[in-house]
Amino acid sequence: MNKEDYFIQQFTNQTKLIGDDAAVVGNMVYSQDAFFENVHFKREWMSLKQIASKAMLVNISDAIAMNAKPLYALLTVAIPKDFSTSDLRKLANGFKKVANDYGIKIIGGDTISNEKLDISITIISQTSNPKYRADAKIGDLVCYTGTLGSCKKDLKKLLKGKKVPSKAKFIKPKLKGDFFYDISKYVNASLDISDGLFFELQRVSKASKVGFEFFDEISPEVGTSGEEYEMLFTFPKKHLEKVMLSAKNHKVPLNIFAKVIKGSYKTTAKNHHF
Amino acid sequence: MNKEDYFIQQFTNQTKLIGDDAAVVGNMVYSQDAFFENVHFKREWMSLKQIASKAMLVNISDAIAMNAKPLYALLTVAIPKDFSTSDLRKLANGFKKVANDYGIKIIGGDTISNEKLDISITIISQTSNPKYRADAKIGDLVCYTGTLGSCKKDLKKLLKGKKVPSKAKFIKPKLKGDFFYDISKYVNASLDISDGLFFELQRVSKASKVGFEFFDEISPEVGTSGEEYEMLFTFPKKHLEKVMLSAKNHKVPLNIFAKVIKGSYKTTAKNHHF
Incomplete structure (x- = not known):
């Protein structure tokens, strides 16, 4: 610890x-x-x-x-x-x-x-309906907004003395509030990705006492990129269409990448934050 | 500025x-x-x-x-x-x-x-009855709790590498909450003395657009001692007895040292805070 x-x-x-x-x-x-x-x-x-x-x-x-x-x-x-x-x-x-x-x-x-x-x-x-990390339910779909990875790359560049564009997400996080408020009624557990996807998933696992079944392999570049400030959340499968429609309306890319299962999840990745 | x-x-x-x-x-x-x-x-x-x-x-x-x-x-x-x-x-x-x-x-x-x-x-x-700096009224009595001066002396000692006792107010501020809550219904303006009495009086003067008539001269040792965390407040004269009785009951020394008058008050003393 x-x-x-x-x-x-x-x-x-x-x-x-x-x-x-x-x-x-x-x-x-x-x-x-x-x-x-x-x-x-x-x-x-x-x-x-x-x-x-x-x-x-x-x-x-x-x-x-x-x-x-x-x-x-x-x-x-x-x-x-x-x-x-x-x-x-x-x-x-x-x-x-x-x-x-x-x-x-x-x-x-x-x-x-x-x-x-x-x-x-x-x-x-x-809030009239607070969302916690501890409320992920077995069978929930797990997703994150936006694309992950650029912040880790940009942080590396900056640490090497290079510049990154002012519109880069590392400089100016692109919050997804409007979308998230809209679909929050369908959400079980949520948190933002400040320390990397793998790390945040471990937090959900610990708080909700659940594991994850991944649909595809997630590369370390994506899973360990911190300071992304994208939303990570879980929701019951029955709301899939409504969540996807809202994402489309808000022009928010949505990555549904896992299912909540019994078990637990641990990452060996380090908390990746400058 | x-x-x-x-x-x-x-x-x-x-x-x-x-x-x-x-x-x-x-x-x-x-x-x-x-x-x-x-x-x-x-x-x-x-x-x-x-x-x-x-x-x-x-x-x-x-x-x-x-x-x-x-x-x-x-x-x-x-x-x-x-x-x-x-x-x-x-x-x-x-x-x-x-x-x-x-x-x-x-x-x-x-x-x-x-x-x-x-x-x-x-x-x-x-709070059900917030108190501000801006509410001092002409004719109000002005007072502070406790004794002022030890914090400036103790700060000087510490800056010279000397020790001060652990019960010193500079180490452990002695807040007067119970007394102040008790008499707050009689209070017009209040604030705590973090930057020295003279400095806090200037704040009251500026916020309430008033001056002060001092009953006695206040020494710089007392007036410029910061981090005292005593209460400075004003109240209408008619409540004097009730305020003093409560001070006695709470064993809080009370120093009524000025009256609120028309005018303004400025100090040349520096903001005295480490």
Whole structure:
């Protein structure tokens, strides 16, 4: 067990709310994610606006994965001492643009002076029908949205000092909220793919106590690509047509790649996240 | 204007919710504060349990200042790579102890591996009668709880490499929640003293568009001592007896030091916070 998981385990006896992408209390959903320089990104990889934008989007992705609509955000931003007012405006504009796109109000937070740019965001969302990792049922179909693999490739490029296009998903995640909200009534279990498909499947297996029968082999390039922020979900076979029709209407590629079976699933792949 | 204030200003056109110790939405109150190594504390000053405990308490202080009861916490903890499992347990115990003392459920958050110990906490609270900085009224009495000054002295000692006792307020803030909740019905404006009395008074002046008539001179040692986490509040004179009686019952020293008048108040003192 790594240190992060060990630390989290210290709290899981206290509450059953920990362990999904966000915590559900009544019809409110709370998620908090860090987006730290040299942990989640390097500054030379992206513009300040892109950094702020991605920090917001990865947090919004958690809300979508719980089938919740984000309403409010709290931003804690640790600002490097050498930032100019122009830098600060660019950063603020990144936050505001995404907040505006998603109808989110930025209601507070904290700013401090720090060595590096470390962002921590809380998203407050609302749902009438929360979705969890633990609700996959035997016989469910398992699918993910979009295509997987580009983020791992782009991360490799960036780590080698190469550039990637600004429209790349690694720079700007392409969330599938509209589609997912539309089909959520058919969904049993869901989460977003932040640490790679294989890793997320292991989470579903552990939470739902199920295994998977794969229809085709999934290559490591696809299965271990992290920071994709695509949706991974399971649904009863009887809803297949409705789910596929909605995917078509929303122009969301859908990859139905496995069936939920009795058993368990473990991956030997490493948690692939910069 | 410093960079942190400039950054915050980029968001204040968006919403009027920013600017108090916490944001109020309906009867829910949301606050998020950073507690970063080498920004808010040095690791040699305090045990890991004390660090976690203070991180929680300074956030709870914001909730109390809004007259809100903390219910839930989200913890984002950036963990240094060299931490042992024993270190992680000590840290977790600090969070859990305070959460337990205040009846707070830790419902989620994020953990990452980082160079230093950087904590960001969101506290979700509930109130039926939120208190703001902007509601000081002409004629109100102005007071603070406890005694001010020790935190600045202790910070100086620590910066010189000396030790301070573990029961010092700088190590463990002594929140006055029970007293403040009790008298909150009489209070007009309130906030906690995190950046020094003079600085907080300037905030009240700006938000409420008022000045202060001081009954006695306040020494810089008292007025510029930050991280005190005492309550600063104003209330109509007619409630004086009830407020003083409650202070006595709760064994809270109360210092009524000024009256709210027309005008404005500015301090030349620096924001005194490590």
